[in-house]
Amino acid sequence: MSFPPIPPLPQTQCLSSKTFKRPPLDGSLTIPELYEWVAKNSPEHPLFVYPAESGEVKTIYWKDTIRAIHRCARMVKEKVSPIHAPGEAPVIAILAHCDAPSYLAMHMSVLRANYISFPLSARNSPAAVAHLIKQVDVKYVFVGREPSMKKLLEDAFESLKGQDAEYRLPSASIVPLYEELYGSSDGSTSFPKPIRFINRRLIELAATIYYSDKDLTGLVFAHQVIPLFHMMGLLHMGFACATGVVLAVFEPKSPAILPTPDNAYKAATLTKCQVILTPPSVIEAWSTDPEHVKWLASLESVVYGGGALNRAVGDYLVSQGVCIINGYGRYASAIFKYGPVDPDDWEYLRLSPHMVPELIPYGENTYELVIMQSPLNTLNVVNTEVNGIPAFATSDLLLAHPEKPGCWKLFGRVDDQIMHSTGEKTNPGPLEKILNRDPHVEAVIFFGAKRFQAGVLVDPKPEFQFDPSDEEKLAEFRNKIWSTVQKLNEFAPQHSRIVKEMITVSKPSKPFQYTAKSTLRRNFMLTEYREEIDALYNSLEMSAQTNVAPPTEWDLISTVGFVREVVNKVLVHKVKDEEDIFQYGCDSLQATYIKNILGRTLHDAVNLDPRRLSDNFVYEHPTILALSSHIVKLATNVSVSAGNKNDKKEEMQSLVDKYTAGLTELQPAGDKSSGTENWILVTGTTGGLGSHILATLASNEQYTGVYALNRPSKRSTLLERQQRALADLGLDAEQVLKRVELIEADISVDNLGISQELYQKMQRNVSSILHNAWRVDFNLSLASFEPNVKSVRNLLAFSLTSARPEPLKFIYTSSIAVLHDVSKAQEPLLEEHVTADISAGNGYAESKWVSEQILLKASELTPVKTLSVRLGQLSGGLNGAWNIKEWLPSMIQSARAVKCIPADDKNVSWIPIDLTAKVLVELALADFDSGCVTHIIHPQPVPWTKLANAIASELGVSIVPYNEWLSRLDDLSKSESNGMVAGNGDASSLQLLRDVPALRLLSFFHVLPVVMDQRGNAFGFLKFSVQKSLSLSKTLSDPKLEQLGEADAKAWIGYWRRTGFLAS
Incomplete structure (x- = not known):
């Protein structure tokens, strides 16, 4: 096997040493030959230093090491040569926990004898050792003197005999080329995997240290806690040969000294180490002792690997002056660049320049690292190809630094997520x-x-x-x-x-x-x-169905206590009886738990069919008091019906009245200002549409800048969330955020939840508001949306008390859901306001109608210039990103269970999310009539069949009539319902809801056939007029505007697969 020479390396090492001469690292010499070369040309250079029992520090020089290797090689040949034919290169395993100098001599002597060295981890189980011996066909094992090592090998041999009575324990047979070496991976998923190395690869790895920012020749590296059978140990044996770093170890003796934080500290201080190599656990132990911390701060660097260092420990050590380096590697690929990043960024690393990395977006600003084959990277593991080039997909997720390109933090594993x-x-x-x-x-x-x-x-x-x-x-x-x-x-x-x-x-x-x-x-x-x-x-x-005892009497007081216990058990934390549980974190599956517990209890106590509780039961009664009142009626057989439409209309109008009261009293506090800056305030920018709006606004020179208001989060900063959102959509976060000021705010409270100083500054600068933040949940009641409605009033207050000379523009992203009940209307539906009865019946639609009416009234009573923009169905954008919680993704994910997707021969007018953002910005800049309504849908619809064919082809499923698809979904649903009635199917039924998300929307899918024949677009969607929008938007009125097509459908599928929502 021949390779081209290794490319010339940077001149960073061996620059000033008087005892170490730089060896040839062009691939012309094998590793054993390199050791011979170094011993001949740098005989007086130290390789090992260690503290003797007497306290004296002793040195093992390169000339000593090569003599030991020669002696050991003769011994190896004497023992191994009788078991193989001339010309064969058997695999020789080393299973030992001996001292470092002895281990290195043993390993190198096997190579010098022209055999294949296989260092085995002494921490493996007998079954793992047996697996490795058999898989690579080991012919001879050198085992340590320790009883534990001998016992480990004996047990491994017994395991081999037990697996195959005819298996011959290590004996001669054909093996690979003599220059091939083997090392074993960490085996974190199953048994360890033997990984093949060749001399070329080991030299490449040794040479990676030349991409360091510092000349390391002669520096003493503390190696007491890193065993040489570990990949990091083997790697540093190569570094020592390539650059002349000195390895500080324990005193050679048998049995070998086992490392502890205490003895490693003593040995490292006695040998005057300058660099520490260690797993995080040792650093964490040292961090508890001030003397140890003071010592760590005196070192060149502390390099950790093999796991994550506790963040609090790392932050503390850095504050004390310790230089910490993340020594991340994978399958003996030296991935990190040796050298510190800024102290505050100690968790981050820089990728070594010798690598050619490919970073595959995984979502939320994380990327899977894929290492490409390159002249300096002859991969020993290849598991994929990128653009026809062999590559190694590490399955490691890296998180990009929010401000420093090229700096990465290890986030986790793809297979661990x-x-x-x-x-x-x-x-x-x-x-x-x-x-x-x-x-x-x-x-x-x-x-x-x-x-x-x-x-x-x-x-x-x-x-x-x-x-x-x-x-x-x-x-x-x-x-x-x-x-x-x-x-x-x-x-x-x-x-x-x-x-x-x-x-x-x-x-x-x-x-x-x-x-x-x-x-x-x-x-x-x-x-x-x-x-x-x-x-x-x-x-x-x-x-969960039986742990809460039912009330002894089904009166309101007893029932409230019962329901309170159920709700608080499911939510984990307590809510008050009158509080909306969805405002306190209740999600759809927790609502399912509450519904099932209450349904099961009613069945057992009063023989009530649980199916009398609608799918939206909890959403329709979102407080403990409302749930209790409804359950009392059910348990006592009082007639219960859905909320009267007139009651709904009254509730809607009362909210309009509540949040328009006193609008005319809102006036600027002082004289009109002469502010000339033209900033826009936008809310809700960390979602899909919001991120695209932000990117579009930031690139528009008509605005001086953008204030982006979003709710705070305990889990991450707003900057981190915004960067993840932009990256997930394939947008350049660094470029977008140059003209953006991110602000954590709560727009449902007075003054938007920000300081008075910032509030007034924004009032001086802001000329327009684009209000996009809104909760999207079609199951919630209107009461659950009141904080959202209040946000409209608060932003109006911001607008009306502004002292700018011109009235502010207020653009609100409404929804075509406002047109909830239009059975008698003629299509296309016009861009105009509607009465409350059109929107009544769905909490989300009702909340949007209320907000439209508040803005309409504001435009009539005050100078503010308002525009309500009803958005149609948004589809995936630039990189196919489509919110997985929507109805179409649920339908597509469920296709695997029902083996099909539904047909419909009508058109869809879905509009890509990035295109929607562009149109919204154009509308914000346009001269519109205050108080009006517009629609955003795709003006050039496309047949659903065209998209369905592409989706079905990608998923390998069929396209069937809608009713057949629904019937298959119903068949799955029946098992859940029957299980609930029988009382023995709760676990499986809930699991089914998780595996087939379309079942959660079953009531929605059942409504569609009723309207599909009556309405103009596919899946019962209405046709909408877009005449006003066309007159205000150049993008939407462009005759060259592309329709949705096969490429879009494939992009959606690709995005859902990349995020793990769909199986690849």
Whole structure:
């Protein structure tokens, strides 16, 4: 096997050393030959230093090392040569936990003897050792003197015999080319994988240190806690040969000294180390001692790898002057560039310039790192291709620095991200770190893929271990760690929070297994505990129906107490009886839990058919009091009907009156100003449409700048959320945000929840408002939208008290949902205001109507210039991004279960989200009539069939008549309903809701056939007039405007696959 020479390296190393001469790293020499070259040309240069028992620091020079390698090679040949034919190169395994100088001599001697060296991790299990020996056909094993190593090998041999009675333990056979080497990966998913190396690859890895910013020759690297059988150990053996770094180790002796934080500290200080190489756990232990911290601050750098360093520890050490470097690598690819980033960014790293990386967007400003084959990177693992070039997809997710291009933070693993059945993702890494700090906990693994709710498997520390089948002890242990779980829940997004019932504990008969890096074999353990995890979900879902005792009397007082307990149990935190539970975080699946518990209880107590509770039961009664009042009527057989339409209309009008009262009294506090800046205030910019609006506004020179107002979040800064949102849509966050001021605000409270100083500054600068922030949930009642309605009034107050000379423009993104009940109207529906009865019947539509009316009245009573823009169905934008929570994505994801998608021969007038943003900005800049209404839909509709054919082809499903598709969906739904009535199908029925999200919208899909024949567009959508919009927007009226087509449909599918919403 021949390769072109390795390209010339930067002149960064061996610049001033008097004892080390730079070796040839062009690939002309093998690794053993390089060792010979260094020993000959730099014989007096140190390779190892160590503190002797006497306290004296001793040195092992290169000349000493090469003599040891020669002696060891003769011994290896004497033992191995009888078992193989001339010309063969057998695989020789090394299974030892010996001192570093001895291990290096053993490893290099095998290579010098022209054999294949296979360092085995001494931390592997017997089964893993047996697996590796058999897979690579090991012919001879050199085992350490320690009894534990001998026992490990004996058990591995026994395992091999047990698997195959005829298997011959290490003996001669054909092996690969003599220059091939083997190392084993960390085995974090199943058994370790043997990874092939060639001399060329090892030299390339050694040469990567030349891309450092600093000359490292002669620096002493503390290597006490990094075993040489680990990839980082093998890598630094190469660095020592390539640059002359000195490795500080423990004193060579048998048995070898096992590292602890204390003895590693003593050895490192005695040998005057300048760079520390260590896993995070050792750094965290040192951080508790001020003397250790002072010492760390005196070093050149502290390099950690093999896991994540506790953020609080890292922040503290940096504040004390410690230089921390993230030493991230993958499959012996030296990925990071050696050298510090800014202290505050210690978690970030820079990718080494020797690599050619491809960063694949994964969503929320994260990217999967793919390493391309290149002249300096002969990949030893190839698992993909990019543009025809071999590549290694690391499955590692990197988070881009919000302000510094080229700086990245390790976010997690693609295969660790837990995709829930709701489409939400849990990133387990940060949450596991919080729980791992509990004094009762050894390790934890989060789970919940394809489930609604996350859970956690806990491995207690040895002194706290017990048999989890003992329910009393299990409850006691859960209580012990509950305070830490509560801290975790404060940090976690709602869909990632842990309830007590979702904590399970490891069994002594199934101990946690770890890799050579001392990291958990996550997927292996989840497979081991699959049965227990399934039982946990079943138990939770079944017990949720019976844990709350029904009231003894179905009067209002007793029922309120019962409902209160149910709601607070499901929500985890308490809400008041009169508070809207959806304003306190209740989501669709929690609403399903509440409905099912109440339905099951009513069935058991008063023999009520649970199907009498509508799908929207909780949404229609969003407080504990409202739920209780309705349940009392059901339980006592009082006639219950849907809210009277007249009542709805009265409720809608009362909100209009409430939030238009006193509008004429809102006046500027002082004289009109002469402000000339032309800023626009936009709300709700972290969603899909909002991000596109922000990008469009930021590129429009008619505006001086953009104020982007969004709600604060405990989980991340507004800047981080905005950058993730823009990146997810394929937009250049750095470019967009140059002319944007991001502001955390609560527009549902007075003064928008910001300081008076900022409020007044914005009033001086803002000439227009584009109000886009609104909750989107078609199940909620109007009462749940009142904070949104109040935001319209608050922004009007901002406008009317502005002292600018010209009245402000107020553009509001409404919705065609306002036209909820237009059975008698003639299509296309005109761009005009409608009466309350048209919108009544859906809380979302009602809230939009109320806001339109508030703005209409404001335009009649005050100088403010208002425009309500009703948006039609928005489709995926530039990179296909389409919100997975909408009805079409739910229909498409469910296609796998029903094996089809529905047909419709009519047109769709869906409009791409990026195009919508452009039109909105054009409308904001146009001279419109105050108080008017416009529509935004695609003026050139396209047949649904054209899009459906592309989607069906991509998914490999058929296209069937709508009623047939609905029938298949109903068949799946019946099993859920029957299970609820019988009382024995709760767990499976809830799982079905998660796997087939279209079932949650079943009532919506059932309504469609009623209107599909009556209305002009596909799926019962109406035709809308866009004449006003066409007159105000150049983009929308452009005759060259493209229709939706096959490429758009494929882009949507591609986006849903990239985000994990659809299987690839």
